Amino acid sequence: MKKQISLWLIAAVALLAACNSNQNKTPEAGKYSVTEKSFGVFENQDVTQYTITNPSGMQVSIINYGGTVTSILTPDKDKKMGDVILGFDSLAGYLQKGNPYFGCLVGRYGNRIAKGKFTLEKQNYQLTVNDHGNTLHGGLKGLDKVVWKASKPSGDSSLKLTYTSKDGDQGFPGNLEVEVTYTVTSDNALEISYSATTDKPTPVNLTNHCYFNLSGGKEATILDHELMINADKFTAVDSLLIPTGLLPDVKGTPMDFTSSKKIGKDLDSVKGGYDHNWVLNRKGNTLEQIATVYDAGSGRVLEVFTTEPGLQFYTGNFLDGTLHGKNNWVYAQHAALCLETQHFPDGPNQTSFPNTILRPGEKYSHVTRYKFSTK
Ligand code: GLA
Helix, strand or coil: HHHHHHHHHHHHHHHHHHHHHCCCCCCCCCEEEEEEEEEEEECCCCEEEEEEEEECCCCCEEEECCEEEEEEEECCCCCCCEEECCCCCCCHHHHHHCCCCCCCCCCCEECCEEEHHHCCCCCEEEECEEEEEEEECCCCCCCHEECCECCCCCCCCEEEEECCCCCCCHCCCCCEEEEEEEECCCCCCEEEEEEEEECCEECCEECCCHHHHCCCCCCCCCCEEEEECEEEECCCCCCCEEEEEEEEEECCCCCCCCCCCCCCCHHHHCCCEEEEEEEEEECCCCEEEEEEEEEECCEEEEEECCCCCEEEEEECCCCCCCCCCCEEEEHHHHHCCCCCCEEECCCCHHCCCCCCECCCCCCEEEEEEEEEEEC
């Protein structure tokens, strides 16, 4: 009898140990966990989807293709979970030609560089161009279109992604070592921490391209979401969205989000919709709250904190209903909004803008936090 009990005990302990080492364990309520599942193959490399769950049940899924955030589940005012970003169910969705940078990491240079040209230390560089003769989001094959190396730091609250962009990649000089850590905090924030080093001077401007719709699939557009951006100025642009160098005041214009207002309120008077960089009111580079979004229907609030000087606010103007996303969602124009924390567009060619050149021996670093709550 005694022997039988101890055999049972051994079996039970072994079973428990097996469950613990199982990477696909189901999240335990009140605890952090990171689970993983296969998400396909790209250029002979495995793509994996990692899901981080925090103790209160907020869930963020990320794939190592493009370091793409594929879903963010947060509670609404009735504690019902909903997915607050646009995306696809499968890797094929993300690989399709019309994928407008859903959820991905953007680099080496987020936003535009005029004609893909810049001069650094008396040398002229030509990047790959992909947007009306300009370079957008790092060129033809930016950091959103490569497979990153993923690792899970201890604590089960984060995912670390690394990538080496080789000297000459898309025309950029220097070997760039990039590291991005996604962390889900206990107070329901997704924190993204970026760093990079180089062996030659090179422009760097990293960001993330999540498309948010706080209704969790209930509202087709974000026109009724209310937005505050703590910025008195924005970077004026030409018809191809290249900065002119001027920084007009937002006061009394449709660009004024210094007090919270509905996104749809003045949108029609902005040609093409909002797709501009706001010059954030801030001193230094500490982590500060710079924007707040509120969706009255769901009660969800998104607060954005960053160390960066600029914010690209984009209202999904190029979405046109042709993309079919996860949960059978159809992505109409203005289905979501992007809040891309960044340095200013075309920084390498605009001497009056904050510096975007990283040099050997220096470390690029940038932290952005998207914090969710309800009211
Ligand atoms: C950024 C740009 C937009 C558009 C989207 C992707 O936000 O500023 O003009 O290119 O990315 O579609």
